[in-house]
Amino acid sequence: MSLLLALSLICGSMLHVSFSALNNHYCVPRKTVLYQNELKSFREEGIFNYSTMLMRDDLGVLLLGAREAIYALDINNISVRKAVVYWRVTEEKQTECTYKGKHAEVECRNYIRTLHKMNDTTVYVCGTNAFSPTCDYMTFVNGQLRLEGKQEEGKGKCPFDPFQRYSSLMVGNDLYSATSINFLGSEPVVLRSSDLALRTEFKSSWLSEPNFVYMDFVRESLDSPDGDDDKVYLFFSENAMEYDFYSKVAVPRVARVCKGDMGGQRTLQRKWTSFLKARLDCSLPEPSLPPIVQDVFLLKHKDWRKSVFYAVFTPQSSLSQASAVCAYSVSAIQDIFNEGKFKTPVAVETSHVKWVMYTGEVPVPRPGACINNVARKMGMNRSLDLPDKTLQFIRDRPLMDEAVRPLTGGPLLVKRGALLTRIVVDSVLALDGQRHAVMFIGTENGYIQKAVNYHGEMFIIEEIQLYENPVPISTLRISSNKSQLYAGSEYGVVQMPLSNCSRYDTCVDCILARDPYCAWDVTIEQCTSVYSSSSSSKAAIQSLKEGDISQCPQPDPVAAVDFTLVPGNNIQLPCQLHSNLAQVLWRFSDQTLHSNNKYYIYSGGLLILSASESDAGVYTCRLSRADQQQNIQPDCGGLSFTAVCWPRSQGQHYS
């Protein structure tokens, strides 16, 4: 029992895993950063559903709507609560709601779903209010949140059901909302609440069991040679009308309306004359039912034509686990709506309707178009002036024939595993003077995937676990000014910096991270933010597209460590990976080791089970760097008999 034998361990690196093989794995994040307690977060005991956020950079606060509470949190540190106001449901309302068959403690509460800026001090707030949606005005003055108690009717502005997806948007003082207008949630509507309220027709060709996810505004009137109007874009999914299949099929859509729309005079009175919709194409490399849009982010450009919608898609069947991100330029969507063909319904054998491309004559002014110079020349200055022929056409044919194709032809990112839920995008100026769109994507299990697409190559820089338990991320907001991300869920909000360059502790690690926020500062020998003043571009190294580490200084050779072997015991030899893309290769007396009933190879090292005398000797742990294409020499010199690697503490040379 007391016979002690020596065994030892050497580490090195090997470099022959091809890069292309990894792309087939549907984007393995290079680093996995597990949950850390030091992340700034906010939650209040007994309060749930932290799902509605309004960033007020101007006031230095993040307004946060939860169940029966609204908070003003310090935008720099959300764990600092500056103010709170509670908006609880009345006992009467709750009882009424319970009578209608809803769950008292879950559904018959007031979930804050709407927070929109009205002016510098006032915010418009709506809540589900026990299946009786209600809106109010809230002020933030002298560090205090106060509700005015106006109790405006919220039907159509905010959903009845706290768990139904919906979207809304404030443009000027007009509230655009896409939700259900009835208790049962069966009457969908896209509504503008303003002096001249407008809504969609209640026809299944306009909206068929839709699931609304996102709305945004594009100021297209700016520099428009056609005298075009501003637009409100809406993203949703609904039952396909254009397919004929053995089961219901959902399709992702983009729709838009014109800001200046006033409805028709006789036809489409108080209805949108400019509601047009098209299918969104985000085809996966495999045949599948159309993936469904879950969230969208508009990355704005000062030229609105170059603004881009980034959209997250998930499968409509839980048999599949591949999520995707597709990007659509505003100008591509505009082209489809302004110039594309329409679809038209055709009766087949009396009982069937098939939607095919409309090939007949299209009336002038073009159906669904905003009032523009063409219309104005014809003496039509408001949608009220549009002829019945144009209005009837669009009432019966709101769907475009062609789908909107993604900017890059296909998805920017395809990822298997935990589904993606929400997305925000930041535009980062790298050292080479180029801008890169960095995507921060929430998942259903509480992670953020930080990803970029370098010239068609998908790359996930890191995945960061924000929640200890696997809770879905239900809201994401970004502050580019503060370089912070805010992620809401059922159980709280977490704040994280957009980058943490100090996580990359060696030059090689810093370069291979390919993080556009970070560069290796040769002077101070640290991985630092490209925004930090100290790192002038001369002293800083970055290699985003290639991950070229040849400019990094050669690392020191690795010291060796002895282990003592007790026969019959299990020996643990540590060798930690810095990257999920790297692979470990264990060798012992010229043999490559594999996990079996003798050895167990895991992420932290090697276990030798029931060691015997014959196990004594030199063990080497070599890393193959799959995340770099260029070869470098192994870091550990000769195979010293007593060498061992402790990469976590020493290793400037792991990837």
Place this chain on the structure above:
Amino acid sequence: MSLLLALSLICGSMLHVSFSALNNHYCVPRKTVLYQNELKSFREEGIFNYSTMLMRDDLGVLLLGAREAIYALDINNISVRKAVVYWRVTEEKQTECTYKGKHAEVECRNYIRTLHKMNDTTVYVCGTNAFSPTCDYMTFVNGQLRLEGKQEEGKGKCPFDPFQRYSSLMVGNDLYSATSINFLGSEPVVLRSSDLALRTEFKSSWLSEPNFVYMDFVRESLDSPDGDDDKVYLFFSENAMEYDFYSKVAVPRVARVCKGDMGGQRTLQRKWTSFLKARLDCSLPEPSLPPIVQDVFLLKHKDWRKSVFYAVFTPQSSLSQASAVCAYSVSAIQDIFNEGKFKTPVAVETSHVKWVMYTGEVPVPRPGACINNVARKMGMNRSLDLPDKTLQFIRDRPLMDEAVRPLTGGPLLVKRGALLTRIVVDSVLALDGQRHAVMFIGTENGYIQKAVNYHGEMFIIEEIQLYENPVPISTLRISSNKSQLYAGSEYGVVQMPLSNCSRYDTCVDCILARDPYCAWDVTIEQCTSVYSSSSSSKAAIQSLKEGDISQCPQPDPVAAVDFTLVPGNNIQLPCQLHSNLAQVLWRFSDQTLHSNNKYYIYSGGLLILSASESDAGVYTCRLSRADQQQNIQPDCGGLSFTAVCWPRSQGQHYS
């Protein structure tokens, strides 16, 4: 270093995992039997693609077609080769094939694809013969295989492409085949090679890029009150014509022709007048593209109406990994073809065609029907006598409106993970006098899944690894007489017994296995075959539907074992599971242990990493039996301070 402390280990069983939760896991096999070298197998060095089999119980051999070789193997032990004949491609043929752009060493070889019995001594053989399909006659006389060298044209009987799926069948001396008739593989045909050869029309409404998988014969003329004919059934997938979708969609089909069909006189001359097809429905619990049929097995009943086709389906997208088995009764298929409505094409807006239900008048005799008493009464005794109206109708409308529904309304089995490839089914008479259909399903990674469906409950008795490397199983044959299964692959053939009751070493294990082939013999205290003469039903226990182990004798309490703890070392405490459905729960000083950086729980036991003095004490390993619904008391008595479990050797009490 030499401080030794004691720790010990106790095992027990816990019983609170609900059964329903496991069904959601899409059928976890109860036992996993890993690859064992002692399985009987056959392969010859340098020969590949062991994919064609003909069982000759009468001759005691399994005829096996591979690339350029045909073997006669002992049906009792396939590792015994009784005879072999080689049929190599000529150099001239190979050169010619290479000129046409095919790969000399892969495609330009002779793959034996067809083996059919002609009479007691003669077998009809076809091979791809370097993309120039050729057939021949082979005799097995005096223990010798001999090819006659007739070199018949094999076009339409056997595919050109060795890797294209196809099916064929010998009925009497007529060869029915479903394959491509041209070099490019683009002209599909269902052919009868006989004195009066018949084939399908070359129209996409008959066959659209089909993938043929299976053919079988049903003697429906037997006791037919309508004077109906015998039928040949064909299973395949093809492009859907009835759906209108954003991409091509494949659908699974069953088609049939009548044995007595002679084609039409003017219309459909030398073409089938009885080719009818219908969609096969095998809907998964989730929305998806239609799953695609991969293999079929006809479980014959002496009343052909009760014969059942068992079909394996896999997703048409590799994004999904759920395979399924659906069963269809011959009578259900017959009902659709004999009485169902037809689909008819309707032109929509000139450029589109939509297939809808035909509601007009159907001519008499019914289009696609075999010559039966109705036709005979009208003076039509051969298909040649059928009127043009009937023939034109069926030429333009071969598709039935309704799909064939599975016998049980939905799949018998749904399984995630490695795709299912092939299926055979055995009908087993259990002790209770009932027959159970036991499915043996091959997978793409070299396993056999042995599964039953007990009154709607899916249950996989075991999965058996037949190939050490993950190779797809490409052929399965069963001999119920010999109780043996034969599985072919690219690299060889493996034989396995349909059951191995001795694998269940305790009464509880034998009962919980719910294997209809096995029962616990109380007299000899062994799990034995229900077919073995020794186990009379009185002395034998079986509980297939309930898995009720209350009749089993109480097991002995478990002895305990001491372990010695060396601080800083890793300790391995073994506790092996007998069933994948059981779960293990480790406890130490009133704490439940989980895998983390201190403990590693794996299938063989618990590892304590870098043990310290505080780790000394009593460890218990309890098993929760998820595969039984009835609770029993834990097997290990009190928590003895020095108890330990060695379930593999002692444990009569694990599941």
